[in-house]
Amino acid sequence: MAFNFPFNPTPQSIPPDDTLLRLRYLENVPVHFHPLNPLSFLLRAARVYPDKIAIAHPNVEHPVYYTFAVWTQRIQNLTYALIKFGINPGDRVAVIAPNSPLIADAHFGVLAARAVLCPINTRLKPHEVTYILEHSGSKLILVDHEYIHLVKGTNIPCIISQDTGRVGDPYETFLSDGRYFGQEKGWQGFPAEADENAPAVLCYTSGTTGRPKGVITTLRGSYLAAIANAHECQCVLFQLVRYDFSKLEFKDQLLILTFLRVLPMFHAAGWTFPWANVFAFATQITLRTVNYTHIWNHFIRSNVTHYCGAPTVQVGVVNDPLARKLPQKVTAVIAGAAPTPHLIAELEKKGINPVHVYGLTLTYGPFTRNYAQPSWPSLTLEQRSKLMARQGHAFATAQEVRVVYTDEKYNDTLVDVPRDGKTLGEIVTSGNIVMKEYFNDPEATMKAFRGGGFRTGDLAVWNPDGTVSILDRSKDIIISGGENASSLAIEQELVTHPHVLEVCVVARQHSKWGERPMAFVTLHPQHVTRWAGRNHEFEKELKEHAKTRLPGFACPEWVEVVPELPKTSTGKILKSEMRKVVAKL
Secondary structure, X not given: OOOOOOOOOOHHHOOOOOOOOOOEOOOOOOOOOOOOOOHHHHHHHHHHOOOOEEEEEOOOOOOXXXXXXXXXXXXXXXXXXXXXXXXXXXXXXXXXXOOOHHHHHHHHHHHHOOOEEEEOOOOOOHHHHHHHHHHHOOOEXXXXXXXXXXXXXXXXXXXXXXXXXXXXXXXXXXXXXXXXXXXXXXXXXXXXXXOOOOEEEEEEOOOOOOOOOEEEEEHHHHHHHHHHHHHHHOOHHHHHHHOOHHHOOHHHHOOOOEEEEOOOOOOHHHHOHHHHHHHOOOEEEEOOOOOHHHHHHHHHHOOOOEEEOOHHHHHHHHOOOOOOOOOOOEEEEEOOOOOOHHHHHHHHHOOEEEEEEEEEHHHOEEEEEOOOOOOHHHOOHHHHHHHHOOOEEEOOOOOOOEEEEEEHHHOOEEEEOOOOOOOOEEEEEOOOOOOOEEOOOHHHHHHHOOOOOEEEEEEEEEOOOOOEEEEEEHHHOEEEOOEEXXXXXXXXXXXXXXXXXXXXXXXXXXXXXXXXEEEEEEEOHHHHOOOOOOHHHHHHHHHHHHHXXXXXXXXXXXXXXXXXXXXXXXXXXXXXXXXXXXXXX
């Protein structure tokens, strides 16, 4: 792993020699039980591998590198600093930061203070941030220096990080004050949280159809979702046995799991990977932005084994000039949309193994995975990709994922659809990896849990092999002449054209059919010149291509080639923006 920058942590970041990595024991707790809390992953990692690099933050003006022992001390300092400030159990602490040590610290320090972490998307507008801060009732804001403009005018106290890790940085001063306040009582100064169902994180949804809703998740759910991601998405338990340890020195074994943090930690608490990686003793390399040059430099030089990203991020990865066949296997956890055959092929050519998962902010991020089957290697790429595009089965620590319809005659009872791969229903689930509630919104909570399960709003079919396949969001179904056309299914067929890079399909009003599909398309960089000034011809060709793969009612009536598609901070295409464009046509 090529981390060659000299760096010395601040003196207050160095733990004492006799540090005890244990919270104060709870009284009156049965011997056979302890409340689940992802904070325990951190203390365990510092006990087992104190000198292993936990956080590497290299691509900045002031790079920092923290071992598990040092990082754990810094998080202890943060916890004392929060308590000194006046943060009490249940208080909300907002954090506005890109991937950096600050937000990684907050995922543990806020929980250690028995408060609730409220990570806020850095891509939001100031008025949106203001609404979230007010609605959440946040008592303190931890903010990165590049995003101070988002909190301008707020009366809530802010601690600013210059992202230096050096003495003089306001955030470092905050941590140092915390250590002094703690008087070297260490982790024994903090009582463990007795209630594993206490709130852990308050994340806000995108709010595309109104005000964003606050999603409350718990310590227990965060613990179990993190373990599930470490097992299911990182494939830790299976990947380790594939290495021939006889050919590795012990120091190399400690570097096997290196997670490149591309997915923002503010997005659904980073899909619980801030905790999952620590559970797996992984080194986390933090990138402030999605920079493909940095990504490939780390792939090549830092022995990266895992990363997360939406398909649009993966498209950027495989098309970067530095892209090449990697000497090590890398697992790419993909969510937000299904990977296309072309994307799967390009990733595999680079030695990158795509793992398709599915979930929502309300399910701690991913809660299903499409498990590879023994028959897949014998299939063609297109056959395999269609199977890989399914959302699959539920995680090991989640309840079964179901596809249902609602029987309104019997108190909204949820009834399973036939497992025929044809009958449309809604994906529902329940259990460990489902939010506790919408914050201060019992009516919305009741609606989401109507019938005794969490209603995702995703329309799907249940296949004979037990896997589920999403056809669309309920709001994205195109009703054309009485037929239901899935925008997702149309997109999956249009991207089979070799010149199509990405596509977004939305409904557009039609005088005869009510609605018809309209496709917005971006071209592969190598084909842009070929069609320059001839977009009309390409649009005609793509329509003909669609006719060979789709029923008539699902073929796009209109095709428009665009230079780019609007996306969220995690690279997911914003259909809501394209609907606004269509509404004006």
